[in-house]
Amino acid sequence: MMPNGQFPSGQGISASSLKRRSAVLEFLGNVWSNRKGKAGALIFIAMILIAVLGRIFSPYSPYDTSFGIYLPPSAAHLLGTNYVGEDVMSEFLYGTGVSLMVGFIVAIAAMAIGTLVGITAGYMGSVTDDVLMRLVDILLVIPGFPLLVILSAYLPPTIWSTILILSVLSWPFNSRIIRSQTLSLKRRSFVLASRLSGLSSFRIIIRDLIPNVLPIIFINSIFIVVGAIVAQAGLAFFGLGNINSINWGTMLYWFETEDAIIFKAWWWLLPPGFGIMALGIGANLLSNAVSETSSRIRRY
Amino acid sequence: MLTLRYVRRRVLYLVLTLFVAISINFFLPRLIPGNPAITVLLTRYGNHITPQELRLVESQLNLSGTLWQQYVGYMVALFHGNLGVSFYFYPASVSSIIAGALPWTLFLLGSATVISVILGVSIASFIGWRLGGKTDSMVSTISISLQSLPVFWLGLILQIVFGLMVVINGVGLFPVAHAFSTNVTVGPNLAFIASVLYHSAIPILTLVLISFPGFALLMRNTISTIINEDYVMMARAKGLKTWRLKKMYINKNARLPVATSVALAFGNIVGGAFLIEEVFSYKGIGWYLYTAVTTSDFPLIDGIFLVITITVVIANFIVDLLYSFLDPRVMLE
Numbered sequence: 001m002m003p004n005g006q007f008p009s010g011q012g013i014s015a016s017s018l019k020r021r022s023a024v025l026e027f028l029g030n031v032w033s034n035r036k037g038k039a040g041a042l043i044f045i046a047m048i049l050i051a052v053l054g055r056i057f058s059p060y061s062p063y064d065t066s067f068g069i070y071l072p073p074s075a076a077h078l079l080g081t082n083y084v085g086e087d088v089m090s091e092f093l094y095g096t097g098v099s100l101m102v103g104f105i106v107a108i109a110a111m112a113i114g115t116l117v118g119i120t121a122g123y124m125g126s127v128t129d130d131v132l133m134r135l136v137d138i139l140l141v142i143p144g145f146p147l148l149v150i151l152s153a154y155l156p157p158t159i160w161s162t163i164l165i166l167s168v169l170s171w172p173f174n175s176r177i178i179r180s181q182t183l184s185l186k187r188r189s190f191v192l193a194s195r196l197s198g199l200s201s202f203r204i205i206i207r208d209l210i211p212n213v214l215p216i217i218f219i220n221s222i223f224i225v226v227g228a229i230v231a232q233a234g235l236a237f238f239g240l241g242n243i244n245s246i247n248w249g250t251m252l253y254w255f256e257t258e259d260a261i262i263f264k265a266w267w268w269l270l271p272p273g274f275g276i277m278a279l280g281i282g283a284n285l286l287s288n289a290v291s292e293t294s295s296r297i298r299r300y
Numbered sequence: 301m302l303t304l305r306y307v308r309r310r311v312l313y314l315v316l317t318l319f320v321a322i323s324i325n326f327f328l329p330r331l332i333p334g335n336p337a338i339t340v341l342l343t344r345y346g347n348h349i350t351p352q353e354l355r356l357v358e359s360q361l362n363l364s365g366t367l368w369q370q371y372v373g374y375m376v377a378l379f380h381g382n383l384g385v386s387f388y389f390y391p392a393s394v395s396s397i398i399a400g401a402l403p404w405t406l407f408l409l410g411s412a413t414v415i416s417v418i419l420g421v422s423i424a425s426f427i428g429w430r431l432g433g434k435t436d437s438m439v440s441t442i443s444i445s446l447q448s449l450p451v452f453w454l455g456l457i458l459q460i461v462f463g464l465m466v467v468i469n470g471v472g473l474f475p476v477a478h479a480f481s482t483n484v485t486v487g488p489n490l491a492f493i494a495s496v497l498y499h500s501a502i503p504i505l506t507l508v509l510i511s512f513p514g515f516a517l518l519m520r521n522t523i524s525t526i527i528n529e530d531y532v533m534m535a536r537a538k539g540l541k542t543w544r545l546k547k548m549y550i551n552k553n554a555r556l557p558v559a560t561s562v563a564l565a566f567g568n569i570v571g572g573a574f575l576i577e578e579v580f581s582y583k584g585i586g587w588y589l590y591t592a593v594t595t596s597d598f599p600l601i602d603g604i605f606l607v608i609t610i611t612v613v614i615a616n617f618i619v620d621l622l623y624s625f626l627d628p629r630v631m632l633e
Binding site for chain 1: 313316317320321324325328329332336444445447448449450451452453454456457459460464465563564567568570571572574575578579589590593594596598601602604605608609612613616
């Protein structure tokens with residue numbers, strides 16, 4: 001079999017940008033054609049639709065306190081009302097937007113930092129590699145939640161502080177995986193071919209390495225989306241970040257703080273948890289789909 | 301079996317990690333413009349604090365002098381176990397609060413970790429032999445769903461179910477708050493131990509439900525790779541009994557990645573335990589951290605971060621050394 005038969009990016013210089021895009025499309029197509037992949041993707045698409053369109057279709061303003069408190073679900077309030085009489089359905093629809101925004105921004109930032117560090121370490125090797133990987137080891141071993149808490153306690157309580165802290169702490173695992181992939185890839189013939197043909201390191205990274213680590217970056221990023229949403233919810237539950245922003249985490253914070261448990265207000269407690277669980281299941285389905293289909297992609 | 305080179309490398313790594321954690325603790329308050337701890341004190345007691353008292357507080361927090369003098373003062377205090385005085389629980393010292401609370405957290409953490417590992421490994425040895433079957437997909441789906449839940453959310457649900465919905469003679473089946481009831485004398489007596497176990501049942505159950513799937517899924521996936529290894533096929537071909545193959549060849553090897561992951565998972569379970577302590581008003585260091593956060597008690601926040609980080613890092617170090625006995629190959633790296 002041709003060593004770079006599946007990877008046109010190594011074949012030539014002129015057409016590579018076009019073919020790189022087709023590698024991405026081929027990858028997404030493979031995931032979509034897998035049964036689990038489609039289910040996972042649909043969960044994410046549904047959640048993104050709720051996040052984007054939720055505000056438009058929300059029945060009331062989430063700040064409207066003119067209803068009775070702790071009303072159980074009814075036709076007027078599909079998910080009941082909370083401790084000050086806000087409509088939980090509207091709160092949830094708004095909150096989904098903020099929670100998903102946190103998840104996706106953090107995932108994109110972690111992907112960028114993790115890829116940069118991982119590829120740099122793997123490609124440069126020697127001292128650069130040693131220093132960066134020791135840093136990663138240390139960040140991975142310091143318990144994450146206490147570190148998040150102490151950083152959040154010192155930074156101003158806004159949602160952007162939370163996003164910044166989560167981004168800075170989410171990349172190490174990503175970078176480690178990408179480094180090990182880079183290490184194994186840089187010895188392969190098509191990378192050697194590019195190097196011999198006189199391409200600069202930077203161009204080799206962009207053209208040859210990035211398309212090859214795509215499946216792994218994709219899956220990690222999906223898990224970081226979910227992980228960041230859960231971490232933000234945990235911080236909010238601890239009273240950190242902006243507790244007046246409406247998101248899944250602050251819904252649970254106010255549930256706990258206002259002792260809504262005494263009213264058994266399950267209609268207020270369940271939606272954020274099910275939202276997070278749905279995303280978690282979606283991420284796992286996508287991950288299974290990628291590992292089932294990526295043998296087709298990564299057969300060099 | 302331990303080589304000196306391996307131990308030396310692990311110790312170096314341990315010292316480096318502790319140094320980073322201590323540095324975060326030292327620099328964080330000093331990097332933020334207008335030290336938050338002083339700001340809190342001034343807004344709270346601004347009218348009553350004399351300049352002398354303020355200077356006293358500053359020297360206690362090692363905030364006077366050059367950065368180098370501050371660093372030396374901080375290190376000296378640290379090696380004397382002096383982490384400052386709590387604002388909120390004044391005049392209690394941070395180290396005395398942590399010393400009182402840490403055993404409770406370690407109890408939750410330790411029991412939850414041990415139970416999760418045993419449960420995860422048992423489940424994986426069971427389904428690992430039935431890969432692709434109905435049981436496998438059912439157990440995997442349940443594990444994945446459980447793993448995706450926020451731990452404090454599950455805690456709240458179990459609190460409602462066991463404390464408020466399942467009621468016998470007007471009392472919930474399980475207590476949903478505090479580490480023990482008020483009518484027992486604290487000490488090594490049977491009533492106290494029973495009360496502690498009874499109160500910790502639901503918090504530990506919550507942590508186990510969130511943590512065991514990780515171990516189960518990891519070992520299941522390892523088994524699915526090992527089954528295709530050459531040495532397994534060889535063992536099969538020479539007619540080895542199935543139970544022997546499973547016990548000696550597959551499960552033994554599949555447990556290795558679980559052992560490595562325990563150390564990393566321990567750090568994650570710490571976060572879960574902190575949140576669970578808040579839900580169940582269980583007065584371990586997570587509960588104190590929550591209280592410190594809501595009352596801007598910065599010395600207590602700093603102290604708890606430092607102590608829990610040191611605990612986890614040392615636990616990791618010990619696991620690393622023990623692991624080299626389990627799998628001598630790691631020392632060859």
